[in-house]
Amino acid sequence: MPKKAYVRAHTNIALIKYWGKRDETDFLPMNSSLSMTLDKLYTDTMVVFDEALPKDSFYLNGEKQGEKETQKISNFLDLFREEKNTAMRARVESINHVPTAAGLASSASAFAALAGAANLALGLDLDPQRLSTFARRGSGSATRSIYGGFVEWDMGTCSDDSFAVPVDDAGWDIGIVIVAVNQKAKEVSSRIGMKRTVETSPFYPAWVESAKRDILDIKAAIAAKDFIRLGEITEANGMKMHGTMLGAEPPFSYWEPDSIVAIKTAQALRKQGIACYVTMDAGPNVKVLCRLSQAETIKEALLEHFTEDKLIITKPGKGIRELTA
Ligand code: 2P0
Known part of the structure; x- marks a missing residue:
C-alpha cells in the first residue's frame, strides 16, 4: 500500500x-x-x-x-x-x-x-x-x-x-512588508557565504558574541510585547550580520542599490513617527518589520519607489499542518 x-x-x-x-x-x-x-x-x-x-x-x-x-x-x-x-x-x-x-x-x-x-x-x-x-x-x-x-x-x-x-x-499587532528588490540568481549562495565568513572574516567572532546577547534581549522584548525594542534589536542584528561579510576574504555583499532605497524609506518613515525596522537575509530583498495596522501606510511610502507587485504585506504565520488532498 x-x-x-x-x-x-x-x-x-x-x-x-x-x-x-x-x-x-x-x-x-x-x-x-x-x-x-x-x-x-x-x-x-x-x-x-x-x-x-x-x-x-x-x-x-x-x-x-x-x-x-x-x-x-x-x-x-x-x-x-x-x-x-x-x-x-x-x-x-x-x-x-x-x-x-x-x-x-x-x-x-x-x-x-x-x-x-x-x-x-x-x-x-x-x-x-x-x-x-x-x-x-x-x-x-x-x-x-x-x-x-x-x-x-x-x-x-x-x-x-x-x-x-x-x-x-x-x-499582537505585528507585520512585515517585504520589498522584493530583484530575482537575479545570487552570486554567492548563503551556504558558501556563511562558510567564507566563518573562515575568513575577522568580524565573525564579534558577531557570535553579539548574537548571544541579542537573542536574550529580543526574548525579553517579546515577553514584554515591546515592539520598539523588538524592532531595534532586529535591525541592529541584521546589520551586524551583513557587516561580517564585508570583512570576509574576498569580501561580498548581497545589497543592491534598491535595497538602500528601501532602507532609507523605512528610516524616513521612522523619523515621521512610524515604528518600522529593516532586516535583510542572503539576498537584496528588504523586510520591513512593522505594526500590521501601519503596514498599508508603509506600503504607500514604498510605492513611490517600487511597483505594487514588489511589495508584499504579511502577518505572522502558523506552524506546519496536514492538508487534505
Ligand atoms: C536565517 N539565512 O537565519 C539566515 C539569515 C540567511 C541569512 O538561514 O546552508 O538556506 O541550508 O543551512 O538556511 C539562509 O541559509 O542555509 C539562512 P543552509 P539556509 O534565516
Missing part, C-alpha cells in the same frame, strides 16, 4: 540571524537564532512512498526536477527511511506559494513541509521538536519553520538538542 501525506509549511524571517555552521554535515549553527513565521509565503508538499517506485522523483510547481535537485531530496528522505528502516522510494510534489515576481522561494518552507509530510506518510510520529532536528538537516532555517509565530532555534550541543522552540504566537 502506498503511504501518502500532504503538508503545508510557511517560510520564516530571522530577526536574530543564523549565519555560520560549526558542523556542516549536521547543520549545527554557531549561534542560536530567532524568527517570525510568515503567513503569506508557504510550500505545500505531497509525499507518496511506494514499494513499486524504482527511484525517488521530485516535481516543483508541476515541473519534474533534474538529477541534482532530486538527489538533495533523496538524501533528505534517507534520514526518514533510516528512522523507519525502509527502502521505499517516494514521489514528492511541491508547490511554492509565493506571490509572482517576488523571487522569494525558500528552503525553509520547502524542507519543513517535506519533513512534515515524510513523518506523517511513514507514520514515524516524531514530535515537533524532534521533527525540527530532521528539518534542520535539509536546511538550517527550516528548523524554525516547524512552528508558527516567534520561534527560537536553540543552537544546542549536538544534533539531538539543536532544535526549534516556540517562543510566542505573535498574535
